[in-house]
Amino acid sequence: MKFSGYGLVQNRDPLVHENRITNERDLFKVWHLGIPDIVDSSQWVLNLTGLVEHPLQFKLSDLQSLPQTSVTAIHECAGSPLNPKVPQRRIGNVVWGGVKLSDLLKEVNILSDAAYVISRGIDEGVYNNVYYSNYEKDLPLDKALDPNVLIALTINDEPITVERGGPIRLVVPGYYGTNSTKWLTDLIISNVRSSSAFTTKYYMDREMVDGELKETPVWGIQPxxxxxxxxxxxxxxxxxxxxxxxxxxxxxxxxxxxxxxxxxxxxxxxxxxxxxxxxxxxxxxxxxxxxxxxxxxxxxxxxxxxxxxxxxxxxxxxxxxxxxxxxxxx
Structure with missing residues (x-):
């Protein structure tokens, strides 16, 4: 079954508990374009293309066979991009497991003019009355090379469920959750930012500074x-x-x-x-x-x-x- 539109599921408030690690069932679930139908995760393919010498494809089994690591990190929702100044504090602290993105990037030999990694998920649907064929975000290349950034396969030592963005998702510790693309199918090395509405229209903070409009991507989590x-x-x-x-x-x-x-x-x-x-x-x-x-x-x-x-x-x-x-x- 596919759910369309922006949604949120949060069964409990993880903040009222003293446990340092948030139970997976207590962590918020949020999506923009709906939860996609995934029939057979064994057929899942992650493509790594763009400004690289050696484009590669990775099946789920390929990723599972690579050296695994884990990172314990906060995971915070940036809130609704339609009301970006309204505090929501959907936040948890969980253990992600998977493969370092930097390890995969070494395999493809990134070209010298690369500056961003664009991530794309398989989810599609309607957001704010507009249809989108996929969800797309980007990261500065320097952040993508951070050893804490993962192609995540597990959360709290359990496989990531479809509702959580599995079988494969991007996890960018220190950045708001909107940058951790779920149902990940493509990583595209680029010299320019993504043209997706989710980078150009939404999740872009705007304020007037000295009479001029200043635009700042919603990347790093603020205090x-x-x-x-x-x-x-x-x-x-x-x-x-x-x-x-x-x-x-x-x-x-x-x-x-x-x-x-x-x-x-x-x-x-x-x-x-x-x-x-x-x-x-x-x-x-x-x-x-x-x-x-x-x-x-x-x-x-x-x-x-x-x-x-x-x-x-x-x-x-x-x-x-x-x-x-x-x-x-x-």
Whole structure:
């Protein structure tokens, strides 16, 4: 059965759990053009063509026979390209397994004028009232050569399902999920960016800078964070509590601050160092001054000095409203 149109399936909220690794069943599933019919994955072929000396084809069995590796990484949806500034925070932390894309690129001998790797999936359908024969994205060649970028065959040590983009999908740790093309059939080495609407019209941030329009591809994940405890709407006792959550970005998070007064003042938290491409846990011990309602916020800064914005963007700072009540006298 083929589903058409933009869709999302998310059974549970992985952020409310303390587990570092997100269960596959809890990770969001999202698509633009529908889930394609895949009758026999053994017949699947990945083509590697374009500005190369030796174009190659890889069957699923070929990829399975190559040296395998894994990367533990955040996987975040960029949100709806129709409302790109609205925060959605569909995020998980999973273990991808497969073949390094850089290993395949070495086999084809890339020509000197190459600058991008265009990825194409087999999915087709209608998005925003327009029919597309496939889903297509691109990556800068330097990013494609990153050893963390995979032709993924597994997630959390299990084969990637068709609903998840299997049997073969691209995984680009550190980039928003829209760049990790599902149902991958083609990798095309190019000296120009893809002309697909999903690179030229959608997933292109636009803002006016000094009177001129600036366009930025939605590639690298910007600093973001989420408060896991306490949860929004929760009532807690008037006693010392630990505020904790997850922070993440393409590059490592250097600082996470929290505010317990709606952003008037900020306090630095303890942030664990990053391992691989994972999210990082932060925590802060807080003693409320009195009973009442509090607005708790978190904001992260990466090692490059970029902060989560207060203004409306996909990585806008998070806010949690809680109520502190008096401890009972028992």
């Amino acid at each position: 973001n964070s989420i408060i896991v405890h306490p949860q929004n709407g929760q009532t807690v006792k008037l006693e010392e509590i630990t505020i904790w959550g997850w922070a993440w970005a393409e590059s490592a998070i250097d600082v996470v601050e929290v505010s317990v007064d709606g952003g008037e003042t900020w306090q630095q938290t303890n942030v664990e160092p990053r391992s691989n491409m994972e999210w990082q846990r932060f925590n802060y011990t807080w003693m409320p001054k009195s009973v009442g309602e509090y607005c708790i916020m978190s904001r992260a800064k990466n090692i490059e000095g970029f902060n989560q914005p207060i203004t409306l963007k996909r990585n806008q700072v998070t806010r949690v409203m809680i109520f502190v009540e008096q401890c009972s006298d028992l």
